[in-house]
Amino acid sequence: MIVPVTAHAAFEKAAEYFKIKIKRIPVDADYRADAAAARNAVTRNSVVLVGSAPSFPHGMVDPIEELSELAGEKGIGFHTDACLGGFVLPWAEKLGYEVPLFDFRLPGVTSISADTHKYGYAAKGTSVVLYRGPALRRYQYFTSTDWPGGLYFSPTFAGSRPGALSAACWAAMVKTGKNGYLTASRKILETASKIKKGIQEISDLYILGDPLWVIAFGSKTLDIYKVMDYLTSRKWSLNGLHHPSCVHLCVTLRHTQAGVAERFIDDLKAGVDAVRKHPDANSSMAPIYGMAANLPVRSVVGDLLERYIDLLYKI
Ligand SMILES: *Cc1c(COP(=O)(O)O)cnc(C)c1O
Numbered sequence: 001m002i003v004p005v006t007a008h009a010a011f012e013k014a015a016e017y018f019k020i021k022i023k024r025i026p027v028d029a030d031y032r033a034d035a036a037a038a039r040n041a042v043t044r045n046s047v048v049l050v051g052s053a054p055s056f057p058h059g060m061v062d063p064i065e066e067l068s069e070l071a072g073e074k075g076i077g078f079h080t081d082a083c084l085g086g087f088v089l090p091w092a093e094k095l096g097y098e099v100p101l102f103d104f105r106l107p108g109v110t111s112i113s114a115d116t117h118k119y120g121y122a123a124k125g126t127s128v129v130l131y132r133g134p135a136l137r138r139y140q141y142f143t144s145t146d147w148p149g150g151l152y153f154s155p156t157f158a159g160s161r162p163g164a165l166s167a168a169c170w171a172a173m174v175k176t177g178k179n180g181y182l183t184a185s186r187k188i189l190e191t192a193s194k195i196k197k198g199i200q201e202i203s204d205l206y207i208l209g210d211p212l213w214v215i216a217f218g219s220k221t222l223d224i225y226k227v228m229d230y231l232t233s234r235k236w237s238l239n240g241l242h243h244p245s246c247v248h249l250c251v252t253l254r255h256t257q258a259g260v261a262e263r264f265i266d267d268l269k270a271g272v273d274a275v276r277k278h279p280d281a282n283s284s285m286a287p288i289y290g291m292a293a294n295l296p297v298r299s300v301v302g303d304l305l306e307r308y309i310d311l312l313y314k315i
Pocket of ligand 1: 056081083
């Protein structure tokens with residue numbers, strides 16, 4: 001699998017589960033997958049190339065057109081991970097935003113994932129994968145013909161699956177409807193524009209790339225994780241990212257309520273001011289993020305995460 005470094009960790013998880021070698025390709029200055037690096041990475045053992053629309057960390061859409069053409073030329077699969085963008089980008093395009101092609105209009109794209117439980121507004125636990133044709137779908141089927149329990153077949157990785165979740169997902173999609181998705185996307189994109197503008201006006205901060213609504217920002221002068229800690233104290237919940245150090249706000253429908261974007265920017269300004277004035281003040285998560293980003297032995301960090309999961313099971 002040839003996967004941009006910014007592609008979701010779920011690809012690494014799949015590679016580990018299925019014993020597929022994963023090759024990471026870098027991103028360019030705009031945090032979009034480096035297509036030239038992808039070309040260099042393809043060998044005769046390559047099975048699939050991946051691009052995100054957009055990526056979870058920085059909200060940037062990879063050059064899907066170039067990457068999928070390369071996959072087509074090499075006769076391998078191309079997967080567009082539109083988990084985050086599948087229910088926003090098509091509406092953004094209709095609303096006149098600049099959205100690069102990322103879907104089956106590109107002949108090299110062979111599969112697409114889109115999370116109904118994100119911007120599809122369904123409950124957690126549903127997602128869809130789309131294939132270019134039924135022949136590809138067959139690879140996910142499992143059949144057992146000699147089991148004493150009878151003839152067994154299963155179409156998905158999970159065996160028993162909750163029908164109620166699918167029904168609830170269907171209901172959410174029908175209830176939201178095309179107009180609902182269009183309106184939600186319009187509000188999200190407009191709110192995100194306000195927030196981006198607000199961030200750009202804060203001299204100590206910079207936005208990574210030029211995203212539509214998943215806004216990652218960092219600082220060349222301040223410890224951005226300390227700014228995040230301040231925002232946490234103001235009840236904002238941002239994701240801490242690393243390589244490079246930054247945080248992101250994934251704008252959702254909730255943020256589009258009156259006054260929320262303004263309050264976020266006010267709190268962010270106050271946070272930046274506080275860290276500027278007291279750069280050495282103690283904070284809670286900042287040292288942990290700093291350590292996790294810089295520890296040379298990555299297995300130690302992995303071990304810490306496993307211990308954390310152990311604790312979750314204990315509670
Ligand atoms: C949410 C998401 C996924 C899937 O994440 P899981 O936690 O494995 O369900 C994949 N790609 C992107 C870009 C996502 O945002």
